Amino acid sequence: MKKLMFSLSVAAALIASTAHAQPVVRIGTLADYAPFEYKDATGKLQGMEIEIGQKMCASLKVTCQWVTMDFDALIPALKAHQIDAVLAQMSKTPEREKSVDFTRIFTTAPVQLVARKGSNINQMPATLRGKTIGVQTASTHESYLRTRLPSSSSGINVKVYQTLDEAWLDLESGRVDAVFADSTVAYDWLSKTGQKEGFDFAGRPINDAEIFGAGTAIAVRKGDSKLRGQFDLAIDQVHGNGTFSTVNKRYFPFSILPK
Structure with a gap:
């Protein structure tokens, strides 16, 4: 009888534990996009978005399960x-909104x-004619x-890389x-390696809202308004509470907080 009672007690405890376990949200991200998401020397996932993402999951009372993959695999994996979501510096663009839903910026x-x-290279197309540009x-x-x-019209050669690390090399x-x-x-990259090797920003920033969007956001599956709403709140x-700005200052000397 004692063994039976003990077994029932253990079973009840396990059921109670399961009932109170936090929901798991599987978040697709990158492992090679420093300083937002990357693996350190021990293989642990680090970065600005990982750090803030963990804080957002804590506020939502869910457990983040980070799933790393190549950038071009993220939307197919979500669909x-x-x-369940993508947090990987993904720009919120009209083209991508045909496939997934996005949170606020x-x-x-x-x-x-x-x-x-x-090099005399800048944002003007004429300076790029005959050049090879990595993306x-x-x-x-x-x-x-x-x-x-x-x-065909610009004379620019585009070389595509799976990761930016390969492009920098x-x-x-x-x-x-x-x-x-x-x-x-x-x-x-410039602050850690590039400037010491003689590289720098070339020309002014390029603006094109139709292609680059208004900023990056968290992607969720089409129609998943519940998860999108939860992340909007997070x-x-x-x-609003200063968490983003505090972490931002440890990674960049400029703000990337949406205005």
Whole structure:
């Protein structure tokens, strides 16, 4: 009888524990997009978005389960129900909104070219004719070059990379003349490596709201208004209570908080 009572007590405890367990939200992200998301020397996922994402999940009383993959696999994985959301510096654009729903804007940052100092490369198309520009695959930067400056008319060669780390290496070695990326990740590379090797921002930021959108946001499946609403509230909270700004200052000397 004692054994039976003990077994029943254990079973009841397990049921109670399960009933009070926090829901799990599977968040698709990257492992190679410093300083927003990357793996440290021990293999642990780190970065500004990971840090703030954990705080948002805590405020929502859910458990974040981070799932890393290549950028071009994120939306297909979301649509296939392999993940529940995407937090990976994904720009909220009209084209992507055909496939997924987005929260309110989470971060903002201009896009810019990076090239060797003295190269005379800038945002003007004439300076890019005959040059090879590196971009990350499936990015808005690739879309901009192929849509606004097709090679057939601009004379610009586009070289696509799975990760920006590969693009930076080719820029250093001279296999590409410039890299086109968000100013945030470009600043991170320049401050750690690029400026010491003679590289810097080339020209002014390039604006195109139709292609680059108004900023980055969290993506959820089409019609998942509940999760989108929860993340909207969490974004409002970290934006409003100073959490975002505090973390922002540890990564950048400029604000990427939406205005």
